[in-house]
Amino acid sequence: MKQYIILWITLLIACSSFGQDVIQSRSLLPESDVIPNWQMKDTVETYSGDDLFLYINGGADLYLEYGFDEVSTCKYLNYDGNNIHIDIYQMTDESAAYGIFSINSSVQGKPVDVGAKSLLYDYYLDIWKGNYFIRCTANRKENGMVDTLQLFVRHIDEKIEIEGKLPVLSSAYKLNAIEFKSVKYVEGIIGLGNVYNFGHGSVAGFHEGLIGKWEDKTAFVFAYENDFKSREWFASAKGKMQMSKKFSDYLKIEDGFTVKDKSGNFLCFKSYKRFMLIVKGMNWEEAKPLFSEIQENLDGMTP
Amino acid sequence: MGKLKKVETNTFPAEFNEPDFSKIENIEGAISLAETEVVKSWLDCDVFVNIPISKHHMTTLLTGNLKNIMGVSTRKANVHMHLGSGERNDPDFLAQCIVDQNLLKKTDLSIVDATEFITDNGPMGPGTMEKPMKIVAGTDIVAIDALCTTYLGYESEEILTTVKAHEIGIGNMNYSELDIVEITT
Numbered sequence: 001m002k003q004y005i006i007l008w009i010t011l012l013i014a015c016s017s018f019g020q021d022v023i024q025s026r027s028l029l030p031e032s033d034v035i036p037n038w039q040m041k042d043t044v045e046t047y048s049g050d051d052l053f054l055y056i057n058g059g060a061d062l063y064l065e066y067g068f069d070e071v072s073t074c075k076y077l078n079y080d081g082n083n084i085h086i087d088i089y090q091m092t093d094e095s096a097a098y099g100i101f102s103i104n105s106s107v108q109g110k111p112v113d114v115g116a117k118s119l120l121y122d123y124y125l126d127i128w129k130g131n132y133f134i135r136c137t138a139n140r141k142e143n144g145m146v147d148t149l150q151l152f153v154r155h156i157d158e159k160i161e162i163e164g165k166l167p168v169l170s171s172a173y174k175l176n177a178i179e180f181k182s183v184k185y186v187e188g189i190i191g192l193g194n195v196y197n198f199g200h201g202s203v204a205g206f207h208e209g210l211i212g213k214w215e216d217k218t219a220f221v222f223a224y225e226n227d228f229k230s231r232e233w234f235a236s237a238k239g240k241m242q243m244s245k246k247f248s249d250y251l252k253i254e255d256g257f258t259v260k261d262k263s264g265n266f267l268c269f270k271s272y273k274r275f276m277l278i279v280k281g282m283n284w285e286e287a288k289p290l291f292s293e294i295q296e297n298l299d300g301m302t303p
Numbered sequence: 304m305g306k307l308k309k310v311e312t313n314t315f316p317a318e319f320n321e322p323d324f325s326k327i328e329n330i331e332g333a334i335s336l337a338e339t340e341v342v343k344s345w346l347d348c349d350v351f352v353n354i355p356i357s358k359h360h361m362t363t364l365l366t367g368n369l370k371n372i373m374g375v376s377t378r379k380a381n382v383h384m385h386l387g388s389g390e391r392n393d394p395d396f397l398a399q400c401i402v403d404q405n406l407l408k409k410t411d412l413s414i415v416d417a418t419e420f421i422t423d424n425g426p427m428g429p430g431t432m433e434k435p436m437k438i439v440a441g442t443d444i445v446a447i448d449a450l451c452t453t454y455l456g457y458e459s460e461e462i463l464t465t466v467k468a469h470e471i472g473i474g475n476m477n478y479s480e481l482d483i484v485e486i487t488t
Contacts, residue, residue, distance in 0.1 A: 053382045058426035061362050061385060061392045106429055121429070190392055194361045194424050199461055200394070246458050 023159065025072035025088040025132065030155045032076075035148065041075040041083065065188040066099045067092030069131075076152075082139055084152060089133040095167040095208070099185040101128035103194055104135075107181055112150060114157050116164040125149045130162040172221050172297040173212050177290065180212035180219075196220075196280075199247075202240040203276070205233040217281030221294060224274045234271035241269070253284045272298065317342075317377045324377060327407060332471060335396055336384070336403035340377040346408060353410040353444065357417040357451035359425030362394050363401070366426055367451050368413050368444035369464040369473075372405050398463035405444075405473055413447050415439040422455050445474025446481055 026046050032039040045055075048070040052060040055071060063071075069090040076084045091097040101117060104126055109119025115127035115134070123145070124137040136153050138145040167185055186192050186209045189201075195211050196218065206222035224230035238257055242250045247259040247267065256270035261280075268287040270277045272295050279287040319326070319340045328338045345351065355371035362385075363370050373381050384404075388396035417437040421430030435454045441447050445468045449459035459465050459476050469476035 050382065050386060053385065054378055056427070058366075059361065065392050103424070104429075106424075108429075188392070189394070190361050193364060194359075196423075197364060197457060197461060200463060245460060 025070055025090040028088050028132070028134075028156050028159050029072060029074050029086060030076075030152060034155060035076070035151050037078045038076045038084065038148070038152075039078070041077045044072050044074045046070055046072045062103065062190050062194065063089065063091075063100060065190045066096035067187070068096070078148075080143070082143070082145060084139070084145070084148065085137045086152060086156075087135045087137075088156065089135075091131050091133060094131055094162075094164040095185070096187065097131050097133045098128050098164065098166060099187055099191065100133040101126060102184045103186065103191055104133075105182060105184070112153075114150065114153050115160075118153070120146065120149075125153055127153055127157065128164060129157060129160045130164045132160060167208060168301055169208055169210055169221065169223055171301055172294050173210055173219075174297060175290070175293050177293065178212070178214050178219075180214050182213045184211045185209070186211065198237070199240060199244045202237050202244065203233075203278070205229065205236075206276070215281075217279070219290065219294070220276075220278040220280075221298070222276045222278075224276070227274050230274045230276055231271055234269070234276050237269060237276065241267075256284070258284050319377045319379065330403055330406055332406050333403035334471070335388070335399035339380045339383075339404055339407075341380070341404070341407065342375045345375040350411045351408055352412045352414065354414045354416070356420055357415050357439075357448075357454060358420035359422050359430060359455060361425060362392065362397055363462070363464055364457060365448060365452050365455060365462045365464070367415060367448040367464075368410060369401050369405055369448055369468055373401060376404060394463060398467055401464050402467040402471055402473065405468060406471070410444045411442065413439075413441055413444045415447055415451055417451050417454050420455075441481075443474040443478075443481065445469050445476050446478040449476040450478045450483070 026044045029044055047055040052063055052068055052071060069092055071087055071089045073087045089100060091100060105119055109121050112118045112120045112125065115129035118125060118127035123141040124135060127134045134153065134156055136149045138149055173180060173183055184195055187207065189204050192203065192209060203222065206224055209220060209222040212219045224233060241247050241259050247261055249260040251258050256268060258266050258268050260266055265281050266283045268279045268282060268284050270291055275298055277291055277294055279290055323343055324340050325343045325346060326338065326340050330336055353368050353371055355367050357367050360366040360370060384397050384400035417435050417439055419432060419434040421428045422433050424430035433454065437454065439447050439451060445465060448465050452459045452462050452465065465476050468474060475481065
């Protein structure tokens with residue numbers, strides 16, 4: 001009997017530590033008239049796993065690279081003939097959902113107080129919360145449509161209890177000297193290719209990475225499985241950069257190297273433990289303090 | 304010349320049906336694409352004019368003439384190009400499949416819209432806009448893709464579809480070897 005009680009207590013503790021169960025994305029969509037005067041136009045469509053290719057015409061690869069479970073989508077109409085389209089992407093974990101949110105973000109977006117993070121554009125609103133990335137799109141930006149987008153999104157937001165934590169790697173970019181204009185989180189080469197192209201296979205093999213932009217400069221941090229893999233990929237990048245027609249002026253400096261792109265920008269590469277660090281737009285001496293600060297943050301990273 | 308008719312098969316996602324699509328089980332010269340399903344009217348037309356936009360694509364880096372040919376195949380065939388190598392999201396396999404499908408039909412004329420396009424976060428966007436305000440026309444789709452690549456800030460050697468199409472003999476990626484006439488209006 002005593003053993004059963006202990007088992008029950010253990011199970012209760014285990015269950016409570018998981019918090020809210022993952023809600024199916026379709027159940028997050030508001031029913032008709034939950035937002036007054038807005039009706040669901042058709043039934044909700046849900047696409048799981050590789051069926052995402054049936055929904056997205058170009059771009060499904062990126063979602064799958066991060067880790068994608070399902071998307072539920074529905075269109076709403078009001079009496080004035082306006083429409084709002086909602087996509088709720090349920091990703092495999094919070095980092096994947098944040099990654100998709102970040103890669104879709106642009107400096108034109110204005111933060112809104114909803115979800116863990118959200119950005120409002122002219123006619124659409126993106127939010128990240130927990131395992132979900134939600135895009136809510138209006139057919140026009142006038143006549144209070146943007147306010148209505150927020151009503152829809154707030155309704156969805158209330159149903160998701162878990163806020164979501166930023167990937168641990170994000171703490172590497174808590175820097176004193178720099179305030180990034182944008183930070184994108186990637187989990188593979190497709191995400192990276194969306195932001196910058198070092199040349200086919202030059203920078204690869206990482207399982208996560210951060211890309212921060214400020215002024216006309218960019219800082220990259222790529223995390224590898226272990227120190228050995230990191231050194232291996234660093235050596236590969238070094239070889240490919242020397243051969244590349246896209247870059248020139250290769251120079252080995254201290255524990256790294258620099259090259260120049262066609263616009264004359266320096267790119268500084270450095271291997272540090274299980275990470276590869278790259279700064280674009282600074283020469284080696286300028287990049288050194290930044291490398292040091294990022295390295296300190298990487299050392300202090302706690303899951 | 305065959306009479307043009309209104310085509311109703313340009314829907315997404317395109318699904319195979321007997322009257323409108325052909326299943327091709329052997330593409331001569333293909334390296335990766337063992338079979339595909341394409342719109343019959345593409346294979347049957349007397350003159351094929353390819354009119355893509357030149358813009359960024361996350362996996363192939365460029366969507367242009369060669370990539371545009373994924374628009375004539377069924378969703379099933381396209382998903383295979385994305386996932387069929389055994390390694391998920393394999394850019395090399397995807398590029399080779401695109402080039403292989405291009406072996407099925409020669410483009411007679413290409414007219415590429417390079418007026419304004421996104422240079423990142425493609426193909427869906429939103430992304431960083433560039434406005435070269437160019438329209439590029441010609442008969443060598445590989446040369447045209449190679450030229451358009453430069454408008455996105457890439458080298459033609461970085462685009463796997465271009466390199467593979469050049470290697471397989473679809474066209475010449477060394478566009479500077481060709482006579483290019485630039486007309487300004």
